[in-house]
Amino acid sequence: MxxxxxxxxxxxxxxxxxxxxxxxxxxxxxxxxxxxxxxxxxxxxxxxxxxxxxxxxxxxxxxxxxxxxxxxxxxxxxxxxxxxxxxxxxxxxxxxxxxxxxxxxxxxxxxxxxxxxxxxxxxxxxxxxxxxxxxSDEHEWFAESRSGRDNPKADWYVWADAKADGTPPNNWQSMFGGPAWKWDPVRAQYYMHNFLVCQPQLNLxxxxxxxxxxxxxxxxxxxxxxxxxxxxxxxxxxxxxxxxxxxxxxxxxxxxxxxxxxxxxxxxxxxxxxxxxxxxxxxxxxxxxxxxxxxxxxxxxxxxxxxxxxxxxxxxxxxxxxxxxxxxxxxxxxxxxxxxxxxxxxxxxxxxxxxxxxxxxxxxxxxxxxxxxxxxxxxxxxxxxxxxxxxxxxxxxxxxxxxxxxxxxxxxxxxxxxxxxxxxxxxxxxxxxxxxxxxxxxxxxxxxxxxxxxxxxxxxxxxxxxxxxxxxxxxxxxxxxxxxxALRLGGIENCQFDNELLVLDRVYEAQRIRCLFNLGPNERPFSDTSENTVLIASVGGATRDKLPGFSALFWECDW
CATH class of the missing domain: 3.20.20.80 (Glycosidases)
Known part of the structure; x- marks a missing residue:
């Protein structure tokens, strides 16, 4: 190589x-x-x-x-x-x-x-x-934004008033658990956070x-x-x-x-x-x-x-x-x-x-x-x-x-x-x-x-x-x-599967690479008798005659 x-x-x-x-x-x-x-x-x-x-x-x-x-x-x-x-x-x-x-x-x-x-x-x-x-809520942008509703960065984050009963503006949830809204007593508004409470949402x-x-x-x-x-x-x-x-x-x-x-x-x-x-x-x-x-x-x-x-x-x-x-x-x-x-x-x-x-x-x-x-x-x-x-x-x-x-x-x-x-x-x-x-x-x-x-x-x-x-x-x-x-740039042709066996061809212009995988633990019979192929990779002990469990073969094809 x-x-x-x-x-x-x-x-x-x-x-x-x-x-x-x-x-x-x-x-x-x-x-x-x-x-x-x-x-x-x-x-x-x-x-x-x-x-x-x-x-x-x-x-x-x-x-x-x-x-x-x-x-x-x-x-x-x-x-x-x-x-x-x-x-x-x-x-x-x-x-x-x-x-x-x-x-x-x-x-x-x-x-x-x-x-x-x-x-x-x-x-x-x-x-x-x-x-x-x-x-972060420690970013200087957020510090300015939360300081009041009329500062230059007041609208740089997602702020919203509470509902009439004091609950968050809507039902959106944070990925890390709980509502996607945190009450801020300084602005007397909620700010949005899709992740942690300390990660206020920017207003893009x-x-x-x-x-x-x-x-x-x-x-x-x-x-x-x-x-x-x-x-x-x-x-x-x-x-x-x-x-x-x-x-x-x-x-x-x-x-x-x-x-x-x-x-x-x-x-x-x-x-x-x-x-x-x-x-x-x-x-x-x-x-x-x-x-x-x-x-x-x-x-x-x-x-x-x-x-x-x-x-x-x-x-x-x-x-x-x-x-x-x-x-x-x-x-x-x-x-x-x-x-x-x-x-x-x-x-x-x-x-x-x-x-x-x-x-x-x-x-x-x-x-x-x-x-x-x-x-x-x-x-x-x-x-x-x-x-x-x-x-x-x-x-x-x-x-x-x-x-x-x-x-x-x-x-x-x-x-x-x-x-x-x-x-x-x-x-x-x-x-x-x-x-x-x-x-x-x-x-x-x-x-x-x-x-x-x-x-x-x-x-x-x-x-x-x-x-x-x-x-x-x-x-x-x-x-x-x-x-x-063909591996780097090519399209995929002839993509087939049979239980734990996968075959796909990567093709770029005149170059074709066939990739064969056994993604299961058991050996699978296989035979490649073509004279128009050049073996370029064997992983896991794969050969032209057999595919052990968790193995792969790559070869360049002239057809």
Whole structure:
């Protein structure tokens, strides 16, 4: 396998040793004409848990900078950083108190600049989170807004009078539990919050608020970032008439939040949100190679999501939730999800993830404990085969499982509020294990969350020298996608499934790659007798004659 300039290959492992042997590798003419992000592999960094340089138990920018070579060695194209902005950290950075400064917990703007320069030198693009639906209640904008009803920022947040009986203006519910309204005695009004009480909702209907947020985006673009992951865009604008949400006609009786008893008809997905996104796109188009990724969680399949990426004037792509909270990964699920995004003009470009900082680790959701390690590898192979941009979450390259965090050590406010019915997000946010030393080499202090023993045994240092490790399979598979345009850019043809067997063809111009997966634990018979195929990848011991449980084959076809 050929590595791109600036990339760091695994120190002792050749691609052939992993079973991924890209013979006859080709670059299809014209493939380089697409923007860098189309079909890219992006690595999500959760900075609190990546690497701690100062020993305070929390990851920081200096630690990230010191360990950037690990990310480069994965053959990914870019990394996305969860928030590093100034914040009271009540929602771990998604409660921003200053959009244009780094929280001292992570370092300084100078530390950010140093990290960005090194990342670019390693060939890595850098995306940062942007949180536009709300701020912290400690943001200076909110302090001014709540000081009275006639100040310059009085209308920068969503304020409303009480009903005649003193109750909130409507029935909207917060995602984290309870009404989406908090009484403020200073203004003698309620303010809206879709998440924690300390996260007041910005009023994006106000042009001044829009201009302020565009100024935030320009600040980071001028600093040299390569794009944004836009947090919770479905919450960005509300119905100014404050109409009640209708009840959900059929809801899951196991729900743990009042939020789930409603259709969010009026509290989300306002028709003017795309117009703001068009303003943002005009700004990002003034810079070269900027990628904008919308986080949009919708109940109507992909209809609402596609409105955010329609045409060429809004977001470049949207972050799909089809897999993140799915109870099982089945061939039929993959087939059905991919069918919603055909390779057609105007369809929009999707992005996919199996894990992130808000969802439980996939190996703990989708497979029995005895199959976790095998499944972690075939899952990475499947991610590489999906049409769209794909996002690997920190630790996914090691096959990390969900850590079990006891109640007394929980930090996640959602889990605390809904204990014991919600699986803690903390379990997917525990430190990345680097070596066999205490706390996995993450910190010399006491880590902000404990690292479980099972994940400590999956440390980077323990996987480096093993050709068949999840880490080295991840490196090889991501490299495969980088070099085969059909995997990176192609459409999907001939997508079929039979129980736990999935086959799909990725096709770009004259190049066709067939991808075959056994997503179950039992061996499946298989025979490939064609003389017009070149095997380019085998995961989990798959051969032309058999497919062991949790295995995959990729081959290039001349037909």
């Amino acid at each position: 050929t590595f791109e300039p600036g990339m760091t290959p695994a120190p002792t492992i050749t691609p052939e040793e992993t079973g991924i042997v890209p013979q006859g590798m080709t670059r299809t003419p014209g493939a380089s004409d697409f923007p860098w992000w189309r079909g890219a592999v992006i690595y999500q960094v959760y900075p609190r848990s990546y690497a701690d340089a100062d020993g305070d138990g929390v990851g920081d920018l200096s630690g990230l900078t010191e360990r950037l070579e690990h990310i480069a060695s994965l053959n990914v194209d870019a990394m996305w950083l969860s928030p590093i902005y100034a914040s009271p950290m009540k929602d771990f950075g998604y409660d921003v108190s200053d959009y244009c400064d780094v929280d001292p917990l992570f370092g300084t703007l100078a530390d950010f600049d140093a990290m960005l320069e090194k990342a670019h030198g390693l060939g890595l693009k850098v995306l940062v989170d942007q949180v536009y639906s709300h701020t 209907h106000n042009p001044e608020v829009q201009d302020a947020l565009l100024g935030v985006a320009q600040f980071w673009l001028d600093r040299g970032v390569d794009g944004f992951r836009m947090d919770a865009l479905n919450f960005a604008m509300h119905d100014p008439q404050l109409r009640d949400n209708p009840p959900a006609a059929l809801f899951d009786r196991s729900v743990v939040r009042p939020f789930d008893f409603q259709h969010h008809t009026y509290s989300q997905f306002h028709k003017d949100t795309p117009r703001f996104l068009e303003k943002l796109r005009k700004l990002t188009d003034r810079y070269d190679g900027i990628f904008t990724l919308a986080e949009v969680c919708a109940d109507d399949g992909n209809v609402a999501i596609k409105r955010f990426i329609k045409g060429t004037t809004r977001m470049n792509s949207a972050y799909g939730f089809d897999f993140l909270y799915a109870p099982q990964l089945t061939p039929q699920l993959v087939h059905d999800v991919m069918s919603h995004w055909p390779d057609e003009p105007g369809m929009g470009w999707p992005s996919w993830a199996f894990e992130n900082h808000d969802a439980p680790r996939a190996v703990s959701r989708w497979v029995a404990p005895e199959h976790k390690d095998a499944f972690a590898k075939v899952k990475l192979a499947l991610l590489v085969a999906l049409r769209g941009t794909v996002i690997a979450y920190q630790g996914e390259e090691l096959g990390l499982e969900q850590d079990d965090i006891p109640y007394e050590l929980l930090k996640d406010p959602e889990a605390i509020n809904n204990w014991p019915r919600t699986l803690s997000r903390d379990g997917a946010r525990t430190p990345l294990p680097w070596d066999e030393s205490e706390h996995g080499g993450f910190t010399t202090g006491d880590p902000w969350l404990p690292l479980g023993e099972a994940n400590a045994r999956r440390a980077v240092s323990l996987q480096e020298g093993d050709p068949g490790s999840t880490l080295n399979i991840a490196r090889a598979m991501f490299g495969l996608r980088k070099h085969f345009p």
